[in-house]
Every structure is written in structure tokens, then in C-alpha cells.
Amino acid sequence: MKGLFARPAARRAGLALLILGLLAFPYAEGNDADIDSMANAACYAALALGLNIVVGFAGLLDLGYAAFFAIGAYFYGVFTAFQVMPHWSSFWQPFAMLHLVEKLNQGSGDVVHFTLSFWLALPLAALVAAGCGVLFGAPTLRLRGDYLAIVTLGFGEIVPIVARNTPSVTNGAAGLNGVQAPSLFGYNFNVQAIPYYYVGLALVALLMFVSIRLRDSRIGRAWMAIREDETAASAMGVDRTRLKLLAFAIGAAFAGASGVFYIAKLQTATPDMFGFPVSVMILVMVVLGGMGSVWGVVVGAVLLTLLQSWFLPDLTDWTHALGEQIGSQWLQQIDFARSTELIFGVLLVLMMLFRRDGLIPAARGSAALSFEQQNVAGVQRGGFASTEAAEVLGFAAPGVGNLLEVRGVTVRFGGLTALNKVDLVVPAGGVVAVIGPNGSGKSTLFNVITGLVAAESGSIRFNGAEILGLPPHTILARGLARTFQNIRLFANLPVLDNILIGQHARLRTGPIGAVLRGPGTRGEERAALLRARGIAGLFGNRLTPRLQQTVSHLSYANRRRVEIARALASRPRLLLLDEPTAGMNPAETLELAEQIRSLHKLGLTVLLIEHKLDVVTQLADTVVVLDHGDKLAEGRPDEVRRNEEVLRAYLGRAAREALDAA
Numbered sequence: 001m002k003g004l005f006a007r008p009a010a011r012r013a014g015l016a017l018l019i020l021g022l023l024a025f026p027y028a029e030g031n032d033a034d035i036d037s038m039a040n041a042a043c044y045a046a047l048a049l050g051l052n053i054v055v056g057f058a059g060l061l062d063l064g065y066a067a068f069f070a071i072g073a074y075f076y077g078v079f080t081a082f083q084v085m086p087h088w089s090s091f092w093q094p095f096a097m098l099h100l101v102e103k104l105n106q107g108s109g110d111v112v113h114f115t116l117s118f119w120l121a122l123p124l125a126a127l128v129a130a131g132c133g134v135l136f137g138a139p140t141l142r143l144r145g146d147y148l149a150i151v152t153l154g155f156g157e158i159v160p161i162v163a164r165n166t167p168s169v170t171n172g173a174a175g176l177n178g179v180q181a182p183s184l185f186g187y188n189f190n191v192q193a194i195p196y197y198y199v200g201l202a203l204v205a206l207l208m209f210v211s212i213r214l215r216d217s218r219i220g221r222a223w224m225a226i227r228e229d230e231t232a233a234s235a236m237g238v239d240r241t242r243l244k245l246l247a248f249a250i251g252a253a254f255a256g257a258s259g260v261f262y263i264a265k266l267q268t269a270t271p272d273m274f275g276f277p278v279s280v281m282i283l284v285m286v287v288l289g290g291m292g293s294v295w296g297v298v299v300g301a302v303l304l305t306l307l308q309s310w311f312l313p314d315l316t317d318w319t320h321a322l323g324e325q326i327g328s329q330w331l332q333q334i335d336f337a338r339s340t341e342l343i344f345g346v347l348l349v350l351m352m353l354f355r356r357d358g359l360i361p362a363a364r365g366s367a368a369l370s371f372e373q374q375n376v377a378g379v380q381r382g383g384f385a386s387t388e389a390a391e392v393l394g395f396a397a398p399g400v401g402n403l404l405e406v407r408g409v410t411v412r413f414g415g416l417t418a419l420n421k422v423d424l425v426v427p428a429g430g431v432v433a434v435i436g437p438n439g440s441g442k443s444t445l446f447n448v449i450t451g452l453v454a455a456e457s458g459s460i461r462f463n464g465a466e467i468l469g470l471p472p473h474t475i476l477a478r479g480l481a482r483t484f485q486n487i488r489l490f491a492n493l494p495v496l497d498n499i500l501i502g503q504h505a506r507l508r509t510g511p512i513g514a515v516l517r518g519p520g521t522r523g524e525e526r527a528a529l530l531r532a533r534g535i536a537g538l539f540g541n542r543l544t545p546r547l548q549q550t551v552s553h554l555s556y557a558n559r560r561r562v563e564i565a566r567a568l569a570s571r572p573r574l575l576l577l578d579e580p581t582a583g584m585n586p587a588e589t590l591e592l593a594e595q596i597r598s599l600h601k602l603g604l605t606v607l608l609i610e611h612k613l614d615v616v617t618q619l620a621d622t623v624v625v626l627d628h629g630d631k632l633a634e635g636r637p638d639e640v641r642r643n644e645e646v647l648r649a650y651l652g653r654a655a656r657e658a659l660d661a662a
């Protein structure tokens with residue numbers, strides 16, 4: 001399948017055929033029930049697309065997604081059914097002129113009947129559901145993983161309960177009846193299957209378009225960064241609260257619109273239609289199709305809906321026939337349509353065992369590169385060639401004075417003092433190295449500077465402004481970028497996307513811009529892509545041939561390089577490197593040291609944690625020694641090497657003798 005649709009021309013032809021087939025379907029298939037099943041499938045596909053944004057793109061497990069479906073459905077239901085009918089007054093006159101309400105004469109007097117247009121209800125319900133998504137998400141999205149799942153589960157249960165217990169608005173458990181059927185240019189849809197089928201088709205096409213546009217944008221990349229590693233995402237400039245809320249709101253909007261469509265088609269709404277099993281079913285559709293895969297979840301939704309409405313009844317009939325043939329009473333009593341939950345469960349287990357990424361996986365696999373492919377780019381060893389690197393990286397001049405000032409910073413984890421009143425100054429244009437035994441607080445120092453852990457006291461000023469207490473994404477935007485000691489890349493994304501996410505804070509595209517993709521957005525994307533390729537290109541054939549490879553498939557040293565490239569993409573003024581050469585062989589260490597040196601020459605200020613003393617001596621103008629959270633010494637590398645206390649605490653006698661001999 002992938003091979004077949006690899007070429008754009010073949011893909012376009014395939015898509016055209018599919019669209020023609022879908023448009024012709026109702027005329028080829030005369031059976032109304034089958035067309036209706038397809039319309040239902042479209043509704044579930046729309047729901048699955050929405051949940052895919054929440055679960056597949058942003059990685060937020062939502063077990064109560066049907067709540068938003070219910071909100072959209074009841075929104076349209078309440079504003080068209082004959083349930084809520086206030087007394088008529090002149091207040092309603094303008095609404096009547098807009099055809100939003102009509103005057104009905106009941107025995108007791110004139111009342112208002114809401115007649116909200118289906119076409120208006122679609123976007124309105126989407127907005128209302130999105131609003132509910134934000135209201136619900138704001139306090140809960142701080143939770144991660146299982147906790148979020150439990151809270152959403154609760155929300156999913158609450159909404160139908162509220163519908164059941166507010167009979168004055170929703171008619172309680174009996175539900176709304178006489179929900180208005182849509183009409184278009186005077187043509188009433190009524191209970192015919194064909195017009196709903198086409199509306200469903202259009203809805204799915206629209207939501208697929210929106211999903212794909214979002215996926216391939218700054219917003220989609222930020223969602224996937226959150227999904228892959230929330231902490232790294234925020235350290236790379238992604239405002240995770242905002243983006244998670246956005247995913248939640250857009251997912252809810254899809255469900256709201258689907259709810260309107262569903263209820264208009266059915267013309268009744270009861271609380272039972274939106275319970276937990278529905279949320280689970282939509283989730284199974286997403287998992288079956290392939291989490292994060294737009295085409296996948298649509299296929300998953302259609303397959304599961306048709307399985308229920310076409311295949312299971314047929315299978316039941318066949319089993320009964322077989323039972324009659326062989327005279328088995330038991331076979332004649334089986335009804336597969338009643339055990340859909342069981343069948344879903346079995347399907348899910350099978351998927352987890354044999355095809356974990358779904359029928360149409362979102363991520364492309366990375367094939368091993370041939371010798372030629374590995375050498376498409378020139379070999380680039382040692383430092384970055386200055387002119388092209390200067391152009392690609394575009395660092396500002398370092399300026400004068402102190403770029404970073406850490407004063408009296410204390411960090412405690414329970415009873416453990418990880419940093420004790422630490423002072424540290426990084427002059428603009430300098431290279432400062434932090435050394436110290438394991439557990440001395442070096443990484444904690446980086447974490448507190450970049451906003452990942454909170455300090456108990458102290459002050460951190462960057463470029464003259466206090467940054468202590470700011471969230472990590474704001475700190476990145478100010479111009480501090482970092483790498484992690486135990487590499488934190490977005491493991492299931494390609495190298496190119498990792499570097500693009502590094503630019504998140506420097507790009508502007510919002511969700512609407514991403515969907516519309518106007519000239520401004522396209523220009524920004526093109527420039528970002530060019531820059532990402534340029535930065536990868538600095539590492540020559542180490543990264544250039546591997547831009548489309550999933551990061552988790554790279555060698556260890558290459559992952560370190562990608563992490564540095566990602567940090568450089570954010571246009572930092574200060575780069576914090578946490579043991580960048582750990583795990584590299586001597587040749588690779590030398591190469592990286594050269595590269596750091598050339599970055600420094602290009603105007604970047606560097607703060608470095610490093611164990612390899614030769615690298616430190618080679619690069620740093622100042623060395624700071626930490627021990628048990630205290631600053632033990634500070635000075636030029638050769639001074640620190642001779643400092644008695646440092647030698648005692650850090651190097652031990654053997655190392656000291658080795659140093660003296662050197």
C-alpha cells in the first residue's frame with residue numbers, strides 16, 4: 001500500500017478514484033439501510049478524527065470523549081426539539097425574523113419553538129463543545145497519563161448524568177424527540193439516508209483536511225513533541241498547557257459537530273447514547289486504525305461501524321443457518337451483534353499483539369541506508385566551516401557584561417540539598433565548564449536555570465532580567481537552550497521534525513494559520529525547513545542522509561548531535577550542554593569539542609557540564625567545581641587542576657598523580 005501510493009501522481013489518482021467511488025456509492029447500492037450505515041460510519045469517522053487529535057497527536061489519554069459528542073448533540077437537540085418552549089414575547093420577534101425561532105400556539109397561549117438551523121448548529125455546537133473542552137481541560141490537563149485518563153472518565157460519566165437529571169431542559173432519561181431534520185434550499189432531509197450520507201462525507205472530508213493541515217504545521221509538531229516527551233517539549237519552547245488545551249478544544253469541537261450530525265439524522269437523543277462504551281468504541285477505532293494517522297483512524301472507524309452493522313448480523317445469520325444444518329441448538333442462539341464489546345476487546349488484544357501501530361501506522365519506518373545514501377552529503381569533521389555556519393545559525397553578537405548570573409541558588413529535594421547557595425557567572429561570549437563528582441548537583445543546576453525545577457531561594461538573571469520562576473518555554477524564548485545528560489529527543493519523530501520543533505518559539509503560525517496555510521505561513525514553513533536542513537547540514541553526512549529517519553533508530557553519537565542541532569535551531573544566546581561527550585569514543589569526542597569551539601567563535605556563549613578534563617581544559621575559560629551541592633572552587637582550568645581541595649574531593653590521589661605526570 002505504501003509503495004503503491006508513494007508517488008504523488010499515483011496517490012492523486014487513487015484519491016480521485018476513492019472520491020468518485022464514495023460519491024457514486026448511494027446509486028450503486030440501492031439499499032437504504034446500507035447507505036444509512038455508511039452515514040453512521042462517517043459520523044464515527046468524524047469522532048475518531050477528533051479523538052485522534054487528543055490521543056494520537058497530543059498523546060492525552062481521554063476516556064470520556066463521548067461527553068463532547070453529547071454536548072454537541074444536546075445543543076442541537078434542545079434548540080430544535082419541542083422540549084424547551086418559553087412564553088412568547090416581543091423579545092423573540094427579531095429571532096423569529098432570523099428564522100431561529102417560531103411562534104407556536106398552544107392551548108395556554110403563544111410559546112417559542114426554537115428552530116436553530118442545522119447548518120448554523122454545526123459550527124456553533126463545535127464552538128460550545130470547544131468551550132467546554134477548555135473549561136474542563138484548564139484545571140485537569142496538568143495531570144499526566146493515568147490520572148488524566150481517570151478524570152476524563154469521570155467527566156464522560158457526568159455529562160450523561162446531568163442530561164438525565166435536568167428533565168426541564170433535556171427531558172431526562174426519556175430523551176429529546178422530534179429533533180428537527182436539516183433542510184437545504186427548501187429540501188427537507190427527513191428520514192432519507194442519501195442526503196445524510198453526503199453531509200457525513202463532506203464533514204469527514206473537512207475534518208480530515210483540518211487534521212492534516214494541523215498535523216503538518218508548527219502546531220502539530222508541538223503536539224507530537226508533547227506526546228513524545230513533555231519535559232523536553234517545554235524545554236524546547238512549547239507552551240504545553242496552551243497546546244494541550246488547544247488539542248482538547250479542537251478534539252471537542254470535532255465531537256460537537258459530529259453530535260449535531262448524529263442527532264439530526266436520528267432525530268432523537270437520549271443520555272444512554274453517550275455513555276462510556278461509546279468513548280471506548282471511538283478509542284478502539286483510533287487504536288485499530290493507527291494512533292496519529294488521519295487516514296488510519298477513518299479506516300478504523302468505517303471498518304468497526306460496518307463490522308457492527310453489516311458483518312455481525314450476516315455472521316449471525318450464517319451461524320444460525322449452520323446451526324440448523326447440523327442441528328445444533330447452541331449455534332442457532334448465538335447473536336454476535338450483542339457481543340460487540342467482547343469482539344472489540346478481542347480485536348484490541350490482537351492489534352496489540354500483531355500490529356501495534358494500527359492498520360495504517362502514522363510513522364513511516366526508517367529503512368537502513370545504503371552506502372550511497374549515507375554519503376549524499378560531504379564528510380564534515382571537526383569544527384563548523386565558519387561562513388556557511390554563521391549564516392545558517394544566525395547568532396547575534398554576544399554583547400558585553402554577564403549574560404547569566406546565578407546568585408545564592410538553593411534547591412532541595414526533600415531532605416537532600418542538591419544545590420546550596422550556588423553562585424555562578426557566565427560572561428557574554430565565554431565558555432564556562434561545571435565539573436564535580438556524580439550527584440554533586442550539576443544537572444540540577446541546569447534544571448533550575450532552565451525552569452525545570454524550582455529553587456527555594458536565590459536569583460537567576462539572564463541578560464539583566466530575572467528568569468527564576470519563569471516556565472521553561474519562556475526561558476527558551478529568552479535565548480537559553482539546553483541538551484540533557486540522558487538524551488531527551490522526540491524519539492518517534494524523524495530527525496528533521498526534531499530540529500523543526502527546536503524552532504517552535506521562533507515561529508508564529510497558530511492553529512487558524514496552520515489550517516488556512518496562507519502565503520505567510522507557507523513562507524515561514526519554507527524558511528524553517530531550509531534552516532533545519534542547514535543546521536543538520538553542518539554535521540555533514542552524519543545527519544543530512546538521515547533527516548527522515550526516526551530518531552530512535554540513530555546511533556548514540558548521532559542522537560547527541562540531533563539534540564545539539566535541535567537546541568541550535570532555537571537561536572540561543574546561551575547553550576547549556578549537559579555532558580555532551582558522554583558515551584562518545586575519543587574521535588567523536590574530539591570532533592564534538594571542535595564543533596563546540598566553532599560555535600563559540602560564531603558568537604554563542606556556552607555553559608558546559610563535562611567529565612573529560614582534556615575537553616574542559618581545551619574549551620573552557622572558567623571552571624566551576626561543585627561538590628555535594630556546594631561550590632568548591634572556581635577559576636581558570638589550570639588553576640582548578642592544581643587546587644588541593646578539588647583534587648581531594650573530585651579527582652582522588654591517583655588522578656592527581658596522573659595529572660602531575662602529564
Ligand code: ADP
Binds near residue numbers: 418441
Ligand atoms: P549530577 O548531575 O552532578 O550528577 P544531579 O544534579 O543529577 O547530579 O543530582 C544531585 C542530587 O540531587 C543527587 O543526589 C540526585 O539524586 C538528586 N536529585 C536530582 N534530581 C532529583 C529529583 N528530581 N528528585 C529528587 N532528587 C533529585
Ligand code: MG
Binds near residue numbers: 442443444485
Ligand atoms: Mg548530571
